[in-house]
Amino acid sequence: MITHPRTEELVESVRLWIDQIRPTLDPRNAFLARVAANALATVGREITAGPAAEAAAVAGMAGVLGHEGDYATLNSELCARIRSGELSVETPGLLAALTIMARDQIAIDQPSYKPEGTAAPTP
Amino acid sequence: MELDVRAGLEKLAGRLGGEGARLTEAGRLSGGASMETWAFGFEGRDGPERLILRRRNGPFDEESARSVSLATEAKLIQATGANGARVPQVRHVCDDSDGLGEAYVMVRVDGETLGKKIVSDPRFDAIRPALARQCGESLVAIHRTPPPAGLNLKTVDGVAELGRYEEVYRATGAERPILELAFQYLRKHVPTPVEPALLHGDFRNGNIMFDPAVGVAAILDWELAHVGDPAEDMGWICTNSWRFGRPDRPVGGFGDYADLLAGYASAGGREIELSRVRFWQMLGSLRWGVMCLTMYLSWANGVEKSVERPMIGRRVSETEADLVVLLEEGL
Structure with a gap:
């Protein structure tokens, strides 16, 4: 793809513009504008961090399932085998793979979120 | 819609505060898409009152819904309050003559919910x-x-x-x-x-x-x-x-x-x-x-x-x- 500008820069420019006009909006629209800016920030992170996260998820799922495949196929199979009870929390490597997938996804969707188990902030 | 609610609150001030009670404030607080919360107040016969109106702005069927009707909510608040729970005081459950749809009124409680x-x-x-x-x-x-x-x-x-x-x-x-x-x-x-x-x-x-x-x-x-x-x-x-x-x-x-x-x-x-x-x-x-x-x-x-x-x-x-x-x- 072309690089002047890159896709994520286009997205970022719109996000910054929304932030700039936010103070001029009525409370409801100011709130929705903040949500819209957050949505664009998520898109930006998905563009930059998504491919590596997907590759890691594919590798993790392939490891658990014992064969290669694309993301959608492996994800469907993983769901089906958990649903059937064939895979469970006792399955070696399953929770480890799911943990990496969850951490990578939250880093894209909501990097400020502090998941269960996060230690207290240092004062 | 907003104008309708304001008019309804004007009328409600008269009903609750006595003839001549006038609305001193009315504003919508943030709320969900289907549920509205309004803070309002009036000078009534017995002095100023600061209240909260909770109303639904769309149709509702208690049979199929996961949630209860606002009238049920009001009854639960009253019943648990009578049993010692810390709940707001229900001031009025709206009926058709109020023109506010499904709604009830509580006495405003100060504090923080965020x-x-x-x-x-x-x-x-x-x-x-x-x-x-x-x-x-x-x-x-x-x-x-x-x-x-x-x-x-x-x-x-x-x-x-x-x-x-x-x-x-x-x-x-x-x-x-x-x-x-x-x-x-x-x-x-x-x-x-x-x-x-x-x-x-x-x-x-x-x-x-x-x-x-x-x-x-x-x-x-x-x-x-x-x-x-x-x-x-x-x-x-x-x-x-x-x-x-x-x-x-x-x-x-x-x-x-x-x-x-x-x-x-x-x-x-x-x-x-x-x-x-x-x-x-x-x-x-x-x-x-x-x-x-x-x-x-x-x-x-x-x-x-x-x-x-x-x-x-x-x-x-x-x-x-x-x-x-x-x-x-x-x-």
């Missing part, structure tokens, strides 16, 4: 360590209230709740391995049934009015009230999505499990094991994850076009990040 503030604002530093215990105490008065006769309250247990949310999840068509594993795990760990009690149903940081001086001032938002396992109300306030950035303080981001349970026991509540609370907490994360999926779908299906909805869909991953840790730890 979860983030309760968790981090220095104004709450002094009272914060007492809040989890107070929440436990507060729940007892609710759970010990006999459900008022004639109300259409649903009865729910762990198996039914899992079944209901799994059905909703399957209907979304989403494939999320962590949610699948949580359903499977929770099904294997459903606690033994207990004598069901009246539950608030949405007892979490954000639906409780806290006062920096006294702590729990009023328990609000009764629309999800039902009958079920008392530990459900405890588990929901421990669900990490309502800890507002303080996962190290499991009760609402402000307190510890032990204080919640101790407060419940000290007020005469039945003994509840922590693992039971943790079951409902994990189910709480799963339930919030499924709800986020349905909120995204309401946008995808064109029912609700706000930009908020698809972004809430991206909150499923917060529940997944919590669930993997809970699955690793066990109940």
Whole structure:
């Protein structure tokens, strides 16, 4: 793809513009504008961090399932085998793979979120 | 719509405050898409009154809905209040002559409901360590209230709740391995049934009015009230999505499990094991994850076009990040 500008820069420019006009909006629209800016920030992170996260998820799922495949196929199979009870929390490597997938996804969707188990902030 | 409500409040001021009572303030507070909350006040016969109007701005069918009608809500607030629960005082339940649709009026309670503030604002530093215990105490008065006769309250247990949310999840068509594993795990760990009690149903940081001086001032938002396992109300306030950035303080981001349970026991509540609370907490994360999926779908299906909805869909991953840790730890 072309690089002047890159896709994520286009997205970022719109996000910054929304932030700039936010103070001029009525409370409801100011709130929705903040949500819209957050949505664009998520898109930006998905563009930059998504491919590596997907590759890691594919590798993790392939490891658990014992064969290669694309993301959608492996994800469907993983769901089906958990649903059937064939895979469970006792399955070696399953929770480890799911943990990496969850951490990578939250880093894209909501990097400020502090998941269960996060230690207290240092004062 | 806004003008209609203002006109209705003018009329209501006269009805409640006596002839000649005039509206001194009226403004919509932030609220959900279908539920409106208005703060209003008037100078009446007996002096000034500061009130809250809660009204639904669309049609509602209590039979098919998950939530209860506003009239039911008002009755529950009155019944639990009479039993010692910290709830607002219901001032008036609206009827057709008010022209405000389905609505009721409460006396305004001062305090803070924003979860983030309760968790981090220095104004709450002094009272914060007492809040989890107070929440436990507060729940007892609710759970010990006999459900008022004639109300259409649903009865729910762990198996039914899992079944209901799994059905909703399957209907979304989403494939999320962590949610699948949580359903499977929770099904294997459903606690033994207990004598069901009246539950608030949405007892979490954000639906409780806290006062920096006294702590729990009023328990609000009764629309999800039902009958079920008392530990459900405890588990929901421990669900990490309502800890507002303080996962190290499991009760609402402000307190510890032990204080919640101790407060419940000290007020005469039945003994509840922590693992039971943790079951409902994990189910709480799963339930919030499924709800986020349905909120995204309401946008995808064109029912609700706000930009908020698809972004809430991206909150499923917060529940997944919590669930993997809970699955690793066990109940």
